[in-house]
Amino acid sequence: MKIQVLTDVLKANQTIALENKKIFDKNQILVLNFMSSPGAGKTLILEKTIEKLKKDFNFAVIEGDVATSNDAERLAKYDIPVVQITTESFGGACHLDANMVKKAMETLDLSGVQILFIENIGNLICPAGFDLGEDKKVIVLSTTEGEDKPSKYPVAFRNSDLLLINKIDLLPHLDIDLDLLMQNTKKVNPELFSIKLSAKTEQGFENWLDWLVREYRSKSKKKSSSGK
Numbered sequence: 001m002k003i004q005v006l007t008d009v010l011k012a013n014q015t016i017a018l019e020n021k022k023i024f025d026k027n028q029i030l031v032l033n034f035m036s037s038p039g040a041g042k043t044l045i046l047e048k049t050i051e052k053l054k055k056d057f058n059f060a061v062i063e064g065d066v067a068t069s070n071d072a073e074r075l076a077k078y079d080i081p082v083v084q085i086t087t088e089s090f091g092g093a094c095h096l097d098a099n100m101v102k103k104a105m106e107t108l109d110l111s112g113v114q115i116l117f118i119e120n121i122g123n124l125i126c127p128a129g130f131d132l133g134e135d136k137k138v139i140v141l142s143t144t145e146g147e148d149k150p151s152k153y154p155v156a157f158r159n160s161d162l163l164l165i166n167k168i169d170l171l172p173h174l175d176i177d178l179d180l181l182m183q184n185t186k187k188v189n190p191e192l193f194s195i196k197l198s199a200k201t202e203q204g205f206e207n208w209l210d211w212l213v214r215e216y217r218s219k220s221k222k223k224s225s226s227g228k
């Protein structure tokens with residue numbers, strides 16, 4: 001009985017996610033769903049990305065948290081459209097779902113927006129199961145989290161398109177075995193592309209920016225060649 005209920009929830013979510021995706025595609029917006037544990041550095045990565053590419057692209061952000069609008073406030077200072085979703089009023093849900101994103105879009109001015117970041121709620125479990133209508137899922141893992149996370153939370157890694165290994169500036173102080181981390185990642189998702197960076201020192205950051213710009217161009221190319 002319980003399994004049936006969960007199936008229905010996911011099915012309903014998938015329907016709304018597809019509706020969201022249609023709107024994103026029609027408006028030619030590249031949408032990335034960011035997942036990570038709390039404190040892995042999602043918000044700082046977004047801040048630096050927006051700061052560096054703001055003159056070339058129009059950004060918007062949907063921020064998910066259980067409570068507070070701290071992260072939304074950090075991003076709003078770049079003078080871009082930001083909507084905060086707090087799930088405390090939905091019983092403290094540990095993930096965003098497609099319907100929450102749909103509701104957020106009603107208050108978000110998407111005109112002219114080219115890249116929309118959705119910062120999911122910080123944990124490696126619940127966000128992995130719910131599509132929001134995004135083009136790509138990005139998983140951020142901090143070097144402080146150890147090399148076993150892909151093995152412990154395989155769904156989040158299996159469903160992602162890009163792995164950002166953040167805080168590489170801390171490597172001299174840590175015992176993490178990056179080769180083992182990559183082996184563990186390959187076991188659950190051999191296709192997962194990864195980039196090592198530090199949002200703080202900006203080491204490796206240009207590789208992530210290149211990936212992002214490539215994804216945006218490839219989406220707009222698809223759109224213009226479809227002739228719509």
Ligand code: MG
Nearest residue numbers: 042043071119
């Ligand atoms: Mg954050």
